[in-house]
Amino acid sequence: MEKFYVTTPIYYVNDVPHIGHAYTTVAADIVARFNRLLGRKVFFLTGTDEHGQKVQKAAEERGLSPKEHADKMVLNFKALWQKLNISNDAFIRTTDTEHKRVVQEILQRLYDKGEIVKRPYQGWYCTPDERFWTEKELVEGRCPECGRPVEQIEEENYFFLMSKYQDKLIKHIEEHPDYILPETRRNEVLGFLRSRPLGDLCISRPKKRLSWGIPLPFDEDYVTYVWFDALVNYYSATKYLAPEKETLQWWPAEHHIVGKDILTTHAVYWSTMLMALEMPLPGNIFAHGWWTVEGRKMSKSLGNVVDPEDVINRYGVDAFRYFLFREVPFGLDGDFSEKAIIGRINSDLANDLGNLLNRTMSMLHRYMDAVVPEPAETEEEAKALAEQILGKLKEHLSKLAFQKALDEIWRLIDYLNKYIDTNQPWRLAKEPQSRGRLSTVLYTCLEGLRFIGLYIFPFMPETGEKIYSALGYRVLEGRLDELAKWGHLRHGIKLTKPEPLFPRITQTEKKQDPPIQDKEKTLETSQKLIGIEEFARVELKVAKVIDAERIKGSKKLIRLVVDVGEKRQIVAGIGTAYTPEELVGKSVVVVTNLKPAKLMGVDSQGMLLAAGDGENIVVISPEKDIPVGTRVK
Ligand code: ME8
Numbered sequence: 001m002e003k004f005y006v007t008t009p010i011y012y013v014n015d016v017p018h019i020g021h022a023y024t025t026v027a028a029d030i031v032a033r034f035n036r037l038l039g040r041k042v043f044f045l046t047g048t049d050e051h052g053q054k055v056q057k058a059a060e061e062r063g064l065s066p067k068e069h070a071d072k073m074v075l076n077f078k079a080l081w082q083k084l085n086i087s088n089d090a091f092i093r094t095t096d097t098e099h100k101r102v103v104q105e106i107l108q109r110l111y112d113k114g115e116i117v118k119r120p121y122q123g124w125y126c127t128p129d130e131r132f133w134t135e136k137e138l139v140e141g142r143c144p145e146c147g148r149p150v151e152q153i154e155e156e157n158y159f160f161l162m163s164k165y166q167d168k169l170i171k172h173i174e175e176h177p178d179y180i181l182p183e184t185r186r187n188e189v190l191g192f193l194r195s196r197p198l199g200d201l202c203i204s205r206p207k208k209r210l211s212w213g214i215p216l217p218f219d220e221d222y223v224t225y226v227w228f229d230a231l232v233n234y235y236s237a238t239k240y241l242a243p244e245k246e247t248l249q250w251w252p253a254e255h256h257i258v259g260k261d262i263l264t265t266h267a268v269y270w271s272t273m274l275m276a277l278e279m280p281l282p283g284n285i286f287a288h289g290w291w292t293v294e295g296r297k298m299s300k301s302l303g304n305v306v307d308p309e310d311v312i313n314r315y316g317v318d319a320f321r322y323f324l325f326r327e328v329p330f331g332l333d334g335d336f337s338e339k340a341i342i343g344r345i346n347s348d349l350a351n352d353l354g355n356l357l358n359r360t361m362s363m364l365h366r367y368m369d370a371v372v373p374e375p376a377e378t379e380e381e382a383k384a385l386a387e388q389i390l391g392k393l394k395e396h397l398s399k400l401a402f403q404k405a406l407d408e409i410w411r412l413i414d415y416l417n418k419y420i421d422t423n424q425p426w427r428l429a430k431e432p433q434s435r436g437r438l439s440t441v442l443y444t445c446l447e448g449l450r451f452i453g454l455y456i457f458p459f460m461p462e463t464g465e466k467i468y469s470a471l472g473y474r475v476l477e478g479r480l481d482e483l484a485k486w487g488h489l490r491h492g493i494k495l496t497k498p499e500p501l502f503p504r505i506t507q508t509e510k511k512q513d514p515p516i517q518d519k520e521k522t523l524e525t526s527q528k529l530i531g532i533e534e535f536a537r538v539e540l541k542v543a544k545v546i547d548a549e550r551i552k553g554s555k556k557l558i559r560l561v562v563d564v565g566e567k568r569q570i571v572a573g574i575g576t577a578y579t580p581e582e583l584v585g586k587s588v589v590v591v592t593n594l595k596p597a598k599l600m601g602v603d604s605q606g607m608l609l610a611a612g613d614g615e616n617i618v619v620i621s622p623e624k625d626i627p628v629g630t631r632v633k
Contacts, residue, residue: 003043004035005242005253009262010047010092010233013073014058017080018298018517019306019324019336020259020291026321027288027330027400028257029086033458034397036087037480043242043250046081047092047233048074052226053131056212061573063597063604066212070095083312084321085461090241092233094214102236103229104217106277107203111218115276116160118219121202125153128553146555158204158222165272166198172271178284180267181399182331185260185287189267201269203228231270235279252280255400263287286400289333294514303516306336310515318460319345319502325402325459338514342505349502352413353452357467359420360445361497367429367438372472374491375443376436382419382444383486386412386451390484393455402459409455416448446471447489454483463501470498539593540609540632541565542622548580551600558583559602564590565629571597571604577617589620589632 008028011021025046032044049055050070059069074093081088092099110116123132126143133143133150143150170193173179173186180186204222205213213223238250252274258266266285274281293304311320323341326348328334364370389408396405419441428438450471457464468474472493547561556573558580570590574583591607598604609620 002040003248003250004032004040005043005238005250006031006035006045006255006257007234007253008046009258010049010094010230011077012052012054013048013050013070013077014054015300016073016076016517017308019293019308019311020298021077022080022084022308022320023291023324024257024259024288025081025086025088026084026324027402028255029084029088030321030325030402030458031255031257031397031400032087032089033461034393034480037454037458038394039479039481041243041248042089043238044088045090045092045234045237045241046077046086046088047090047237048077048094049226049230049233050074050093050095051213051224051229053210053212054226056210059212060597060599063594063599063607067095080308083309083317085317087461089243090237092237092241094229094233096240098240099233099236100214102239103214103224103232106232106235106273107224107228108217110160110273110276111158113276114161116158116203118156119159120154121157121159122152122154124150126150128555155206157202157206158216158219159200160203160228160273160276162201162269162272163198165275166193168275169193169198169268169271172281173267178399179281180263181284181286185263185331189263192264193268198268201225201228201272227265227269228273231265231273234270234282253282254284256282256285257400258285258287260287260289286330288330289328292333292335294337295335304514305517307515307517310517311341314515315341315345315505316502318463319349322349322406322460326406329403330400345502346504348410350500350504352410352417353456353463354501354503356413356417356420356445356452357449357470357498358500360416360442360449361470361495363425363429364442364446364495365497367425368442369494370496371494372446372489372491373439373443375440377440378486379419379440379444382415382448385415386448387484387486389451389455390480397458406459409452412448412452412455416445416452419448420445443489443491447486450489451484454480466498466501470495536633537593538591540589541592542626542628542630542632543568543588543590544628545583545586545588548583550575550580551602554600557599557602560608562588562590562606562608563628564592564606568592568605569603570606570608571599571602572608572610574608574610574617574619576615577612578619583619586619587621587625587628589622 006028008024032042036042056066059066062069125132129145137144173190180189203225204216207221207223214229216222234253235251242250256266271281293306298305323344392408393405423441425438425441428434449467453464453467472495541564543562543564545560545562549559551557551559556575558572558575560570560572562568562570589609594607596605610617612618
């Protein structure tokens with residue numbers, strides 16, 4: 001049996017998932033479901049990227065260890081995938097012991113082969129951000145991210161000798177036109193590879209600068225660069241997470257689906273790593289486009305990050321899945337707006353698809369007593385159109401051309417709506433001599449709908465199932481090739497009238513708040529509601545700030561000494577909104593039973609309550625004087 005292996009990027013656990021993450025994951029889900037329908041053995045992998053600077057920093061800001069932080073954040077991804085009906089076969093976490101073992105094995109193999117060497121490394125280093133920049137990346141000689149001064153650092157590091165694979169990689173891309181898609185991205189990568197020499201890749205970080213990573217097996221003073229660790233997931237998962245892993249050779253993947261932001265790491269780093277390992281390359285790396293929101297870049301500071309859960313609660317999971325893939329060709333950038341999604345729901349889903357099912361079922365009830373009639377003849381045109389679409393779907397979905405695939409399905413929907421208008425079953429029903437014709441027309445609509453349910457299923461699984469069950473089936477059983485044959489629908493069966501698939505959304509029903517992510521939503525979904533006894537476990541007390549000073553190298557962090565009945569040292573991330581001077585003498589509220597944490601090397605024994613973020617942070621202060629140490633309840 002043919003196998004089909006598809007992956008999404010493994011997402012960083014430094015933040016909660018948004019519409020962009022949902023996009024890539026639904027794309028992989030559509031092809032996974034389609035290939036399962038074709039009868040292939042599918043391995044659909046997604047997961048989380050949990051090592052490295054970003055995650056370590058996010059954990060520090062929450063006063064948690066990186067692993068504790070990752071354990072919490074990973075639940076957000078898992079909960080969203082469930083809500084989005086994602087049918088992944090496995091979920092990899094780079095902190096899995098088995099994954100770490102495979103990464104170390106690969107490092108050792110490359111090191112033994114002389115593909116990894118130790119060399120001095122020189123670069124411009126931004127201490128607060130803890131990262132290197134090249135001369136070219138600097139902005140007016142300063143860190144391009146935070147604008148602070150950088151210093152030249154020289155240290156020893158391990159390098160993967162990527163440069164020697166430059167020509168081989170160019171050749172591979174040239175000889176495999178589908179290796180990188182869409183074509184514009186392929187040309188970009190080729191242009192970049194042909195125009196300048198490829199450097200070697202620094203794959204280590206000294207432990208003294210970054211400890212949160214997989215230790216190099218051949219040098220305990222270093223951890224693995226997070227991208228090297230992350231990319232290996234696609235292979236390591238086949239060894240311990242894939243179905244029937246003992247007997248099936250899952251590697252190489254058929255598709256790596258990624259956003260355009262991480263094409264280079266996949267097309268260049270990963271491909272050359274595989275070449276050095278003498279392993280086969282994946283069939284395709286597809287770099288899709290970027291979602292903006294109401295014409296603007298999505299960003300936390302703009303407060304316009306679209307929360308997929310919110311969109312689903314408002315419009316339904318299938319409408320959301322449909323919108324993402326109908327609105328823009330896969331590969332190009334797209335813009336999310338409520339107007340656009342409502343427009344799609346009303347026209348394509350309520351009007352075209354929903355109405356077709358609704359009017360067909362109403363007529364069946366009215367004219368045939370709800371029983372599927374035996375057609376007097378086969379409508380060859382409808383049959384040909386319905387059956388031909390399968391070939392088109394195979395062709396388009398093998399290149400991840402989702403929009404074209406949906407266009408094909410809609411050709412059948414449009415055809416059947418017109419077919420009803422032309423044949424006017426309501427007139428046929430009035431003529432006793434046209435009973436046979438009426439049976440043919442209604443059967444054709446019902447059988448056409450069965451094809452639509454079948455074809456639409458990978459995109460909108462719930463809708464596909466609903467259409468199928470409206471036609472008297474329990475589930476989509478069997479293989480697509482057999483099911484996509486005209487005449488499969490059984491006659492003589494009495495059907496019940498289904499609920500409307502997609503009710504129209506009127507502007508007055510539309511909720512006022514846009515589906516934007518709550519900035520503070522960083523806790524796992526399953527922990528949203530807590531009982532009073534859980535709240536009571538948090539010990540909050542009134543305190544007074546006795547001393548305050550900025551922590552060196554941090555814009556945000558301030559070290560406070562507070563009196564809560566006893567003296568405590570607390571590190572608070574309020575430095576962008578307050579100076580130490582204005583804090584001294586202030587009455588505040590402190591969580592006093594929090595596990596101690598270290599932030600930028602400074603111990604923190606508690607947490608200050610504050611609202612907002614960035615420059616809009618406000619420290620919570622008791623409204624009237626009240627003795628320090630008083631419990632807040
Ligand atoms: O890069 N539009 O993880 P990440 C479309 N851990 N897609 C978007 C998007 C947007 N506005 N924003 C994010 C990493 N994405 C690494 C990957 S893989 C071995 C390691 C999607 O959490 C898109 O798929 O930053 C993008 O490539 C991915 O999220 C980046 O996720």
